[in-house]
Amino acid sequence: MKATLNDTVLAEASDEEVVSIEGNWYFAPHTVKAQFLDASPTQYTCSWKGPCQFYHVEIDGHAHADQAWAYPDLIDGAVARVGQDFAGFVAFGREVTVTP
Incomplete structure (x- = not known):
């Protein structure tokens, strides 16, 4: 999978390196x-x-506010609910295109 914004690749991962949670990769x-x-x-x-950590995505001096986020410190039970440890995994907002 690949996450891009304005032709800039933000992330690139194999199927084993991503997890789908609530409609987000x-x-x-x-x-x-x-x-x-x-x-x-x-x-x-x-x-x-x-607790969630949001990130601005910055490309060519332009900040795209809160277009990425992660959960670095998961609550007990979160891993069991998803089926794998996703602590620190990063998801992207609607401005970012995620493709297989």
Whole structure:
């Protein structure tokens, strides 16, 4: 799978390195190009995943606000609910195109 924004590849992973959760594809941390992500101050806590870390996606000096997120510290039971450990996996917002 590949995540792109404005022809810039943000992440690229094999099927084994992604997991689908609630309609979003989450990419394993090592498959994401971290140089395009800048931590956002936006706060959110999911009732079953835990605290979320949002990121602005920055390309060519333009920040796309909160277009990526991850759950670095999962709540007990989250892994069992999904069927695999997805701590730190990164998902992308609607501005980002994710293709097989």
